Amino acid sequence: MNQFEVKVFIRLRPSVLDPAGEAIKSASGKLGVEGIKSLRIGKMIEVTIEGNEEIDIKEKIELLSDRLFANTVIEDYEYSIRKL
């Protein structure tokens, strides 16, 4: 049995307004950092999971991402898998 480290990134879809991101963008300007054109907040979920092959892990992570981690009405997700 192998162990894999998975990182799932969840982002609001481009069509969904991100007011929290806008607030941070505004604060960034107040910090004196200029030139920020866009700033959006997402989530990252780290999972350590056991399995034999990467393909099995992929199937599980797809299920988790699609049904639990992200709400695909408003969010997109992508992930990376690394064998430990």
Place this chain on the structure above:
Amino acid sequence: MASFTVGIVIFPGSNCDRDVFWALEACLDIKTKFLWHESSDLSDVDAIVLPGGFSYGDYLRCGAIARFSPLISALHEFVKSGRRVLGICNGFQILTESGFLPGALVANKNLNFICDDADLTVISTKGNWFNNIDQKRSIRLPIAHGEGRYHCDQETLKRLVDNDLISLKYNKNPNGSIFDIAGITNERGNVLGLMPHPERACDEAIGGIDGLHTLKSLII
């Protein structure tokens, strides 16, 4: 025959369950039964209210984790049977996350938690959740939410409009909801989700009775 009983679901973090209990039992003399979220036996209730609050701490997304409770699993059959389900605030969020209603509720446009009275227009007669048989009607209900901005894609919005599924719209949009939407029903009309709190508007002494009809209409 047993008297009509409304089940009030309690999730860890629900906080409007007692308000709903008060509105139904004390204001309307309707029998209620509290249902813990781990219960999946819905055989002795005739309608269900998913009350407001912060189920499972609103972790991940509002209503996201409640979807996996045994009660919500059992709710699919319940809805299919035609019995009525009312989701208020966090209950509405649970209904969208669980796929009973389309769309999603996201953070208010202005990022504020809004606690106010909202003037609303009743749009649809579907499900007879509101007292508007002949015409559009204006009502006032309290709102209290941080993530009440209804969002859906254009295709879904068209379906909501074309099929008369938009129950309630804000007169003055407080949170950035698409199309000013405050509440929607499913196609059959037996499931209503809304961000405003009808249970907090059931007695003149606390500011109004515009919520009475919606709770009364759990019995149909």
